[in-house]
Amino acid sequence: MARSALPLAALLAWAVGAAVSNSCYRSPFPPPSEIRTPVAGAAGDMFSLAFGLRRLFADVWFIRLMQYYGTPEFCEHEEEEPSAHAHHHCGINGEGKYPQFLARSRHVVEIDPGFRMAALYGAGSLAFNMGRPAEARELLVYALKYSPREWKYLNVLAAIGYSKAEDPAAVAALIAPILKDPDCPVMLKQQAAFLNKKIGNYSAAAAIYADIAATSRDLAYVRNAERELEKLLRKPPARPGRG
């Protein structure tokens, strides 16, 4: 090839490369206008975009979310008590207020919309532990925008509806298929076991607790599952469907 033709050939090759990538690439991620950093961490978000490390930074945000949710809150009325010893934790079972929970869990999904477990964990905690079904729905609707065929989101959405109508049997039935999925958060499994116990379906509850004890790496959930299993084994068998 003549030397003078080399720059033209190079430009042509680059143009082909750019044309192919411009025509076939459709971003599966939310646009930057949808990314709202809830607390300090904008630099991390910048790195996640600049180095193509969305999954990694979504993991970091998820760990921060769990740390946030795992830090017990103090009851407001007790914070007014003069003695520090009078304080006790309100959110010991995850029931606290956690005002940033929705923003933080939504942010994980904004960074990595494929992080289904984070969306399920966030929605489950909001709806079933904190009693904020509207916020749980908001999170799931956002997650569905980027994973419209995700049946687990649809099931949890329906379960939230039944939980509002105080129909634990329907909620348990809707959550049941999600339990076998690797994306299912242990918190949702615990919720399903609790609901099955509530409606008298002890064998199903025991099976879920046994699964938690065998598969979870979260010692708090494992210990609770073992305790519950022991209690259930002592109970006489009951027919499902009786509240």
Next chain:
Amino acid sequence: MRILRLTWAVAVNSFSESVRHRFFTLFSVFAFTAIYASVLAGVMAVDQEARVLTDFGLALMELTALAFAIFNAASVLPKEAETKTIYLVFSRPVPRGVYLAGKLAGSLLTSALMLAVMGAMHLLLLKVRGFGVPPCYGWALAGSMLKLCVITSFAFFVSLFSTSAVSTMVISGVVWTAGHFASETRFLADQSAGVKSAGLKAAMWLIPNLQLFNARDLSGAACSIAPPAFLSAAAWVGGSYLAALWLISKKEF
């Protein structure tokens, strides 16, 4: 046939030089240490330990290989010119295109070996922690390799006109970063108008879209790399090679 034989000879020579280079050992040690450190982060993620370990490992592997690839590509040609080794090569019947292709192939082979070694370490680490091979792992590594191919060839081109290895590394680093902003650039171009939009659209043609190869960040069925991505990578590598060949053919050795 003779050209292929010559290219292979230069590539093997370049590859063995890189492997013997102390930086390769240093980077391997760094990667191993960094991956081990990611175990700590994995423990914090409790039930998501497998995912966190995988993501940390893959990201660190890519960044380590990138640092080595850019450093190697930025210094290999200037060093050969400085030590006059290049004169010795061109005093023999070795065409400049063959020499350049051999050097580039050697550099890419080194990056591939580096990714393979770190990948093996990472999988071993996952196995020790009780996890299997993560889904899409092969695609993630293939995507990282494609990105390294594009950026290494670009760094070769830049090293032939930049004033120092540091400036080559900086320019390549900027292109790497901008290449990951492809979808954001497109979004901004669509949102803006006039000169701003035209400038952003021009940037989309001038900067390789590295997100196209970023299988590491995708999950499920979407994680596979489509055939057009391979074509795009080949075109970017080919373009950089031709541009570098043009520059090297103008130089007097």
